[in-house]
Amino acid sequence: xxxxxxxxxxxxxxxxxxxxxxxxLGLIFYKTFEGGISPPLEAIASPEGLQAxxxxxxxxAVAVPLNTVFGVGxxxxxxxxxxxxxxxxxxxxxLPFAISPVVIGLSLFLLYGTTGWFxxxxxxAGLKVLFSVPGxxxxxxxxxxxxxxxxxxxxxxxxxTEQEQAAHTLGAGAWQTFRRxxxxxxxxxxxxxxxxxxxxxxxxxGAVSVVSGSISGQTQTLPLFVEKQxxxxxxxxxxxxxxxxxxxxxxxxxxxxxxxxxxxG
Amino acid sequence: MGIAVEGARxxxxxxxxxxxxxxxxxxxxxxxxxxxSGSGKSTLLRVIAGLEALDAGAVLIDGDDVSGxxxxxxxxxxxxxxxxxxxxxxxxxxxxxxxxxxxWPKAKAARRVHELLDLVQxxxxxxxxxxxxxxxxxxxxxxxxxxxxxxxxxxxxEPFGALDAKVRRDLRAWLRRLHAETGVTTIFxxxxxxxxxxxxxxxxxxxxxxxxxxxxxxxxxxxxxNEFVMxxxxxxxxxxxxxxxxxxMQVVLDPGERTEEALVRxxxxxxxxxxxxxxxxxxxxxxxxxxxxxxxxxxxxxxxxAYLRPLQATSFNGSGVSAAV
Numbered sequence: 001x002x003x004x005x006x007x008x009x010x011x012x013x014x015x016x017x018x019x020x021x022x023x024x025l026g027l028i029f030y031k032t033f034e035g036g037i038s039p040p041l042e043a044i045a046s047p048e049g050l051q052a053x054x055x056x057x058x059x060x061a062v063a064v065p066l067n068t069v070f071g072v073g074x075x076x077x078x079x080x081x082x083x084x085x086x087x088x089x090x091x092x093x094x095l096p097f098a099i100s101p102v103v104i105g106l107s108l109f110l111l112y113g114t115t116g117w118f119x120x121x122x123x124x125a126g127l128k129v130l131f132s133v134p135g136x137x138x139x140x141x142x143x144x145x146x147x148x149x150x151x152x153x154x155x156x157x158x159x160x161t162e163q164e165q166a167a168h169t170l171g172a173g174a175w176q177t178f179r180r181x182x183x184x185x186x187x188x189x190x191x192x193x194x195x196x197x198x199x200x201x202x203x204x205x206g207a208v209s210v211v212s213g214s215i216s217g218q219t220q221t222l223p224l225f226v227e228k229q230x231x232x233x234x235x236x237x238x239x240x241x242x243x244x245x246x247x248x249x250x251x252x253x254x255x256x257x258x259x260x261x262x263x264x265g
Numbered sequence: 266m267g268i269a270v271e272g273a274r275x276x277x278x279x280x281x282x283x284x285x286x287x288x289x290x291x292x293x294x295x296x297x298x299x300x301x302s303g304s305g306k307s308t309l310l311r312v313i314a315g316l317e318a319l320d321a322g323a324v325l326i327d328g329d330d331v332s333g334x335x336x337x338x339x340x341x342x343x344x345x346x347x348x349x350x351x352x353x354x355x356x357x358x359x360x361x362x363x364x365x366x367x368x369w370p371k372a373k374a375a376r377r378v379h380e381l382l383d384l385v386q387x388x389x390x391x392x393x394x395x396x397x398x399x400x401x402x403x404x405x406x407x408x409x410x411x412x413x414x415x416x417x418x419x420x421x422x423e424p425f426g427a428l429d430a431k432v433r434r435d436l437r438a439w440l441r442r443l444h445a446e447t448g449v450t451t452i453f454x455x456x457x458x459x460x461x462x463x464x465x466x467x468x469x470x471x472x473x474x475x476x477x478x479x480x481x482x483x484x485x486x487x488x489x490x491n492e493f494v495m496x497x498x499x500x501x502x503x504x505x506x507x508x509x510x511x512x513x514m515q516v517v518l519d520p521g522e523r524t525e526e527a528l529v530r531x532x533x534x535x536x537x538x539x540x541x542x543x544x545x546x547x548x549x550x551x552x553x554x555x556x557x558x559x560x561x562x563x564x565x566x567x568x569x570x571a572y573l574r575p576l577q578a579t580s581f582n583g584s585g586v587s588a589a590v
Contacts, residue, residue: 162349165316166407168336169343170363170414180362184353 025246032239040240043229048217049241052225056202056248058133059221063140063201068194071148072186076178078149079156096145104142105210108135112211131213136221139207144200148193155189156182191256198252202245266327266417266450267292268313273322275308282308284474286322290452290467295444297465298454301497305474306454307422313452314420315339326418339418342411342449346423348403350395356382356406357391363414381409384443401432405439412447421453425460437464458498462486470494492581502551507578514553515574516541516563524572527551529565541565543573 032040043049074093078086096104112119112129122129129135163185167177183190205223212219216228222245229238268290275283282305290296298306311317313324315336323332331339351359360381364374382388385405395403404424411419424440425433441464444451455461461468462482469479470493478490482498489495495508502509504525517524527543530550539555553573555563565571 162345162347163351165336166343166345166349166351166410167362168316169314169339169341170410171337171366172362173337176366181351184351 028239028242028246032236032243035236039236040243043234043237043240044244046237048220049225049237051217052220052222052241053244055133055136055220056222056245059137059140059204059208060198060201062137063144064194064197066141067145067197068148068190070145071193071197072152072183072190074149075152075156075186076182078153080161093146093149096143101139101143101204101206102210105139105207108139108142108207108211112138130211131215131219133219135211136208136219139211140201140204143204143207144197147196147200148190151189151193151196152186155186159185188260191259195252195256199249202248268418268450268452269325270309270313271323271325273309273312273324274320275305275312275317276320281474283312283319283322286471286474286476288469288476288479290450292327293448293450294467295441295451295465296453296467296469297461298452298469298471299456299458299461299497300471301456303473304471306456306471309471310420310422310452310454313418314341314343316343340414340416342414342416342419344404344407344411344419344421344424346426348395348400348407348427350403350407352395354394355391356387356393356395356398359395359406360409360413362410367414377413378409381413384412384446385409399432400428401436404428404436408443412449416449419447419449419451421451423454423456426455433460440464462498468498470497472497489579495579495581500552500554503549504551504575504578507575507580509551509575509578511540511552511554513576513578514551515576516553516555516559516565517572517574518563520572521574524574527571527573529567529569529571532560532565532567543571545573 044053074089078090109130110116112122112135114120114123119129127134129138159182163181164177167181172180203223204221205227208221209224209227212221212224214220214224214228220228222241226238226241226245229235229241268288270286270288273283273286274281284305286305286309288309298309300306308317312319313326315324315331315334315338319332323330325331326339326341336343351362354362357378360378361374364377369377379388379391382391385408387402387405387409390398390402395406398406408421408424421440425436428436437460440451440453453464466481467479468482468485470477470485472493477497478485478494485494485498489498492508495501500511502511502514520526525545527545529541530544531542533540533542534557537557539557539560540552541555541560542550542552544550551573563571
């Protein structure tokens with residue numbers, strides 16, 4: 001490629017990233033600390049802010065491991081056990097991508113609401129799903145379900161079955177083969193899926209907003225907290241919480257890259 | 266240990282991969298499964314290993330019916346065409362895999378691994394990763410890995426298929442020596458008849474899911490059971506109903522008894538061996554294999570007329586019995 005067009009493409013690419021990604025993020029950073037470091041810190045350190053942080057981390061702690069285990073299992077099923085219904089499973093797994101999170105939230109209402117299918121029975125058993133943590137966890141799992149599957153399937157396809165068959169002939173059982181051969185071979189696909197899942201759970205707004213009722217200090221995750229602060233004209237608080245969210249996501253990304261670099265020596 | 270396959274049948278969808286296959290492999294032998302692609306030879310090998318289940322029939326290893334046993338309990342070593350190296354493990358870890366699964370003590374396992382790396386001439390490369398090895402080295406690593414667990418049977422699926430010609434030749438000789446040293450009953454799959462004849466003591470020729478014939482290279486070459494074996498094992502010309510090996514095609518300059526007129530179309534010098542291509546009166550194309558001195562004595566030139574006399578011809582009647590002229 002000619003140097004001129006190469007520079008042209010570079011400028012275009014960087015300009016795009018700058019205008020659409022870096023500029024807004026940079027502005028949040030600037031706005032957060034415009035009035036000094038204490039207003040945003042105070043907002044986050046408030047009981048409501050800390051509760052929101054705690055809830056968000058809880059969502060991640062529950063949804064990410066569950067979706068990772070499910071995702072890897074589902075990918076194995078899709079790639080290693082060919083049967084006719086596979087295309088259906090494949091399509092259904094994509095549903096959370098296709099459906100608006102608000103609709104997902106509403107569908108949970110239909111299931112677990114006071115007049116929903118499971119709602120009354122669960123209420124009798126003393127389990128409150130809506131406007132409380134279980135419902136929010138369900139919503140988080142729902143919206144972030146496809147990532148690990150989608151990232152794992154192509155890697156699993158690419159490594160093929162020969163390594164696994166070799167392990168079998170060397171005496172390894174199904175679990176040993178998975179742990180010692182398959183999992184190490186697909187680990188970066190899975191890791192990338194985990195990062196995406198984490199990011200999605202951290203940032204989920206729509207579905208969680210519908211099922212949680214966004215009760216301040218009780219059922220507010222960080223994104224809901226950001227919105228509330230913004231509505232109450234507490235801009236430093238909103239920006240501070242936004243920064244915290246961005247930092248959490250960046251940390252996950254960095255952690256994966258560090259692991260990868262460490263491994264590649 | 267001896268291996269027997271009895272009445273094996275295997276179907277993949279519409280495709281009949283194995284169609285009533287019977288073979289017997291003597292203890293300690295080196296046997297080749299030879300056939301064109303799609304002949305079922307790889308499927309047969311995978312069935313013996315337990316990587317495919319049979320629809321009908323049985324696999325016996327040392328007299329035991331192992332048909333229902335999973336691959337990991339059959340005590341077979343399997344080597345894949347594309348090595349199936351564990352990419353995230355070093356050469357040492359690859360070879361040690363089976364021993365770790367069997368929970369060998371560390372020191373003992375390490376000794377065994379180094380013994381094997383020595384055997385396959387990779388002793389200096391133990392800490393390398395498969396991606397840092399050449400194809401030939403990877404395949405030797407895969408062999409060491411398969412041998413580490415002291416299998417009763419060693420199975421190789423087109424082991425040299427992905428390697429270039431020179432490395433392939435070296436590895437063939439090396440496999441023969443290895444077999445002589447270890448004495449493990451070995452079966453390997455190949456579509457290359459030269460490779461099969463060079464390496465194996467016994468050949469099983471397969472076609473369309475069936476065994477066409479088995480025996481030594483000499484038996485198959487001298488007494489092929491049918492047209493397929495005759496044309497697959499060695500080169501062959503067709504003269505009407507009869508089959509003639511190119512080296513049994515005598516070239517003379519004058520017509521005589523049982524000769525056929527032919528036009529010399531092309532002379533290909535392959536060193537000592539000369540390949541002379543002819544066109545017969547009916548348009549059929551045949552070729553004769555001559556030596557350089559023979560060619561010089563005949564002074565053949567392209568475009569001239571010569572006469573062909575088959576020294577030995579084989580024809581097959583319905584029952585597949587061969588007859589020499």
